[in-house]
Amino acid sequence: MIEQRVVEPLQLFNAKKEPQFITGSEAVREAIRRANVEMAISYPITPQSESMHLVGDLFAEGYIKEYFRGENEFAVMSSIAGASMAGVRVFTATGGPGTLRAFEVFSTWAGARLPIVCAFMTRGINSPLTIQPDTIEMAFMLDTGILMLHAETAQDLHDMLLSSFMIAEQTEVHIPVGVFVDGFFVTHTRDKVNIAPADMKLPPYDPYSSPVPVMDMENVPFRQMRDPFVMKSNYVSYSAHASWQQEVMAAAERARKYINQYLGELIETENPDADILLIGSGTAVSQSREAMAIARSEGFNVGLVKIKSVRPFPAQEIKELVKHAKAVIVPEFNRVGWLAREIKSVAEETTKIVAGPRVYGGMTMPPEMILDEIRRTSV
Amino acid sequence: MIKSMFQISPGFEDIMPAEYLELIENGPFEKRVGVSDLGAFKELLEEHPLCAGCGLALSLRLILASLPNPEDTIIIGSTGCSALAFPQVALHNIHSLFGNQNAVASGVKRALNLRFPDKIKDVVVIAGDGATADIGLDMVLHSWFRQEKITTIMLDNEAYANTGGQESGMSPKGTVLNMAPKGKTFSKVSIPELAREAGCAYVASVNPAQPKKLEKAIVRGILAARELGPTYIQVFSPCPTNYKFKPNETISKVRLREKEGTYETKEFLSTEARELFARLEEEKK
Amino acid sequence: MNQKISIRMSGLGGQGVVTAAHILGSAATRDGKDSTVNPFFGAEKRLAPAESYVRISDKTIHERGEILFPDIIMIFHPHVITLGKCYTMPFFEGLQKEGIIIVNSDEPLPLQKDDLTKLAELSARLFYIPATQLAIDLGGTDLSTNMSMLGGLLGVTKIVSRDALEESLAERFGGGQFVASGTTAALDDALKGKYTKVAQLIEKNMEVVDQASKFVTEYKLLI
Numbered sequence: 058m059i060e061q062r063v064v065e066p067l068q069l070f071n072a073k074k075e076p077q078f079i080t081g082s083e084a085v086r087e088a089i090r091r092a093n094v095e096m097a098i099s100y101p102i103t104p105q106s107e108s109m110h111l112v113g114d115l116f117a118e119g120y121i122k123e124y125f126r127g128e129n130e131f132a133v134m135s136s137i138a139g140a141s142m143a144g145v146r147v148f149t150a151t152g153g154p155g156t157l158r159a160f161e162v163f164s165t166w167a168g169a170r171l172p173i174v175c176a177f178m179t180r181g182i183n184s185p186l187t188i189q190p191d192t193i194e195m196a197f198m199l200d201t202g203i204l205m206l207h208a209e210t211a212q213d214l215h216d217m218l219l220s221s222f223m224i225a226e227q228t229e230v231h232i233p234v235g236v237f238v239d240g241f242f243v244t245h246t247r248d249k250v251n252i253a254p255a256d257m258k259l260p261p262y263d264p265y266s267s268p269v270p271v272m273d274m275e276n277v278p279f280r281q282m283r284d285p286f287v288m289k290s291n292y293v294s295y296s297a298h299a300s301w302q303q304e305v306m307a308a309a310e311r312a313r314k315y316i317n318q319y320l321g322e323l324i325e326t327e328n329p330d331a332d333i334l335l336i337g338s339g340t341a342v343s344q345s346r347e348a349m350a351i352a353r354s355e356g357f358n359v360g361l362v363k364i365k366s367v368r369p370f371p372a373q374e375i376k377e378l379v380k381h382a383k384a385v386i387v388p389e390f391n392r393v394g395w396l397a398r399e400i401k402s403v404a405e406e407t408t409k410i411v412a413g414p415r416v417y418g419g420m421t422m423p424p425e426m427i428l429d430e431i432r433r434t435s436v
Numbered sequence: 437m438i439k440s441m442f443q444i445s446p447g448f449e450d451i452m453p454a455e456y457l458e459l460i461e462n463g464p465f466e467k468r469v470g471v472s473d474l475g476a477f478k479e480l481l482e483e484h485p486l487c488a489g490c491g492l493a494l495s496l497r498l499i500l501a502s503l504p505n506p507e508d509t510i511i512i513g514s515t516g517c518s519a520l521a522f523p524q525v526a527l528h529n530i531h532s533l534f535g536n537q538n539a540v541a542s543g544v545k546r547a548l549n550l551r552f553p554d555k556i557k558d559v560v561v562i563a564g565d566g567a568t569a570d571i572g573l574d575m576v577l578h579s580w581f582r583q584e585k586i587t588t589i590m591l592d593n594e595a596y597a598n599t600g601g602q603e604s605g606m607s608p609k610g611t612v613l614n615m616a617p618k619g620k621t622f623s624k625v626s627i628p629e630l631a632r633e634a635g636c637a638y639v640a641s642v643n644p645a646q647p648k649k650l651e652k653a654i655v656r657g658i659l660a661a662r663e664l665g666p667t668y669i670q671v672f673s674p675c676p677t678n679y680k681f682k683p684n685e686t687i688s689k690v691r692l693r694e695k696e697g698t699y700e701t702k703e704f705l706s707t708e709a710r711e712l713f714a715r716l717e718e719e720k721k
Numbered sequence: 722m723n724q725k726i727s728i729r730m731s732g733l734g735g736q737g738v739v740t741a742a743h744i745l746g747s748a749a750t751r752d753g754k755d756s757t758v759n760p761f762f763g764a765e766k767r768l769a770p771a772e773s774y775v776r777i778s779d780k781t782i783h784e785r786g787e788i789l790f791p792d793i794i795m796i797f798h799p800h801v802i803t804l805g806k807c808y809t810m811p812f813f814e815g816l817q818k819e820g821i822i823i824v825n826s827d828e829p830l831p832l833q834k835d836d837l838t839k840l841a842e843l844s845a846r847l848f849y850i851p852a853t854q855l856a857i858d859l860g861g862t863d864l865s866t867n868m869s870m871l872g873g874l875l876g877v878t879k880i881v882s883r884d885a886l887e888e889s890l891a892e893r894f895g896g897g898q899f900v901a902s903g904t905t906a907a908l909d910d911a912l913k914g915k916y917t918k919v920a921q922l923i924e925k926n927m928e929v930v931d932q933a934s935k936f937v938t939e940y941k942l943l944i
Binding site for chain 1: 743746747750755756757758759762768781785786787931
């Protein structure tokens with residue numbers, strides 16, 4: 058283990074970096090090595106397993122103080138919640154069926170104001186059986202209250218993970234962050250990733266910065282209420298829950314400025330004033346880049362919008378961009394087209410939005426599929 | 437915890453609830469009190485919202501009075517009748533979901549161990565029979581397999597009472613309950629024996645009709661969990677509402693079952709636990 | 722080289738197609754190029770079909786996933802063609818014009834007449850190399866089959882430099898633990914067990930590469 062010193066987050070993020078030719082899973086390891094994580098819990102599922110193997114190696118080397126394999130994803134996400142409630146910085150990861158196995162727990166994290174960082178290596182969900190790339194689990198996760206960042210590359214994955222701890226742990230945010238990454242396309246792909254020196258790490262988590270009591274019998278209050286909400290009047294139950302939920306939603310909105318600070322804007326654009334806009338997230342953006350390059354060489358006026366933060370959603374930004382485009386194409390790696398739905402929910406003229414192309418359950422999206430849509434919308 | 441933290445800021449005394457003031461003045465923190473002192477100190481459970489004659493409420497009261505180290509005890513509950521009482525318990529306690537109590541407790545215990553390596557922090561799970569023997573059984577067993585240093589207490593009322601009296605794995609064979617309209621077809625699940633085989637250092641089955649015995653089991657279960665590994669205590673807590681007996685018959689029901697031999701008290705100590713208790717006895721002298 | 726070169730490697734699980742792709746991609750980055758490498762996204766099982774993909778370019782590579790339109794196809798086992806142990810049918814599906822195919826086989830395989838015609842129409846170049854035999858003869862283990870395949874590739878096209886390839890090999894087996902997947906890590910240890918020293922492993926494998934580049938023979942496709 059390399060002796061590490063605590064540095065300010067921006068000092069780490071802006072440090073002079075060296076390129077490494079590594080997989081997305083290895084990029085997870087390099088982020089967690091520098092994240093000052095105290096505890097991690099793992100459970101195998103393709104294509105996530107390699108990431109948590111490597112986090113286990115960090116535990117063996119001494120970078121993480123506690124690590125174990127749980128019994129299933131529901132249990133792992135519960136144990137992670139327990140550790141977070143007791144005041145330590147935690148990390149875990151899952152994907153696909155594992156995400157759904159744990160689903161009930163995710164819906165409790167934000168309400169409990171837990172600054173958990175969890176990576177989701179997305180994959181298809183049965184039936185029929187598939188273990189291949191697919192982002193459908195993100196559709197299910199949209200309304201769990203957790204913040205959702207979507208990485209395009211291993212570099213994004215690394216940077217988003219490190220930033221997530223800083224975003225999640227702000228007192229005025231203090232809700233979980235999910236970093237989503239397309240399984241295999243990023244996790245198992247070897248690519249160049251620029252990484253800060255290993256002797257730097259993030260500042261430790263201060264549990265008493267939490268807006269709710271830490272479960273350690275070291276801070277008040279010891280008694281929270283006289284009667285449980287569910288046994289009071291419906292009005293009292295409503296008041297308590299509605300105000301609490303609104304505060305959680307407000308916390309997600311307050312995360313915007315920290316996302317801006319650590320990761321730049323919620324979106325990235327290239328040629329945003331073009332006639333045809335490709336709007337995507339994750340590796341659908343990578344395929345769009347290839348398609349855009351070919352389309353431009355053929356004389357089409359095409360621009361690109363990469364959505365980095367799905368929750369909070371860049372509603373105002375997308376609304377403005379859609380307004381100026383003649384056509385919007387939303388390529389996605391899932392069956393339901395959840396991103397197109399999100400975009401349509403904020404756009405004024407939804408008829409110019411092409412909700413596709415979509416590839417799901419396995420293979421990559423040939424850039425030619427996106428090109429076909431560009432040609433079709435240009436007619 | 438240090439007791440000085442458990443104070444009211446000057447000027448706020450008049451607006452704090454009376455029972456809270458009483459807890460500060462005469463609570464069990466940093467005192468050696470037990471079930472024999474009930475009535476002489478302010479209890480951790482402030483009334484309770486459960487049914488009249490509720491076996492759970494009585495057991496819970498006795499369990500809380502038995503805690504050897506309440507100022508540093510964190511309780512993990514689960515969904516069910518007992519979850520309704522926990523908001524009124526003056527200890528840090530967690531209700532996460534139905535069945536995940538032992539998984540949550542594993543995380544809490546390991547985290548507190550990292551943060552307070554030199555301090556005793558007792559993590560105690562208190563959940564019902566449905567949470568322990570049915571929906572959360574895998575997580576209960578795995579916490580035992582992993583040798584988590586936590587105490588698991590089941591409040592066994594032999595049914596899903598909070599949802600209206602359905603059969604649970606702990607209901608006796610033949611019992612007619614909701615979702616078992618023709619009577620339960622299989623026997624009560626033998627959790628104490630499973631606990632022993634799964635690696636619990638200390639296992640006991642007790643009831644609130646014998647408060648001193650119950651207290652001894654709770655203390656032993658917590659002390660053994662600190663030093664050795666997981667421990668399990670099953671507390672028979674009959675439900676007058678769903679088993680349809682009078683609220684004042686709860687204790688007599690417990691005694692009857694013990695007499696019939698259908699719900700006996702028992703205790704299992706591992707060799708290490710036996711040695712530990714002998715050593716602690718020795719140190720006390 | 723200004724354009725992007727896409728390479729598809731097809732073989733059987735355990736033959737080292739993932740490792741070969743990693744070493745090749747890593748060598749390309751050492752030569753100052755951009756490269757991405759990924760395996761087939763499926764369950765890993767020994768002797769089941771296995772594929773990996775390498776993209777090499779002077780420009781940034783964005784495209785993700787399996788290669789649908791390869792410039793070079795490397796077949797690590799005759800069964801990929803003869804028994805159809807392959808994710809793409811026929812095995813040269815998507816091959817670009819003037820593409821290259823390198824097959825591990827001691828002698829030319831009895832390819833379908835239709836296939837040969839189509840390959841000829843594509844102006845493809847078909848090569849055979851007794852890669853497994855060379856691995857056993859020179860490296861002392863069939864686990865070096867992937868290295869003789871890379872040697873064969875260098876014999877046909879100088880897609881990466883020999884020095885970069887050697888450095889990548891050294892890094893792969895000499896340096897920190899490489900992880901493509903859990904199963905691959907287990908195989909690594911098996912290979913290391915065959916050689917007393919890592920240095921010897923690298924030396925032997927580079928000998929396999931060097932010799933193999935001389936043993937690749939072109940099979941003339943006639944229309």
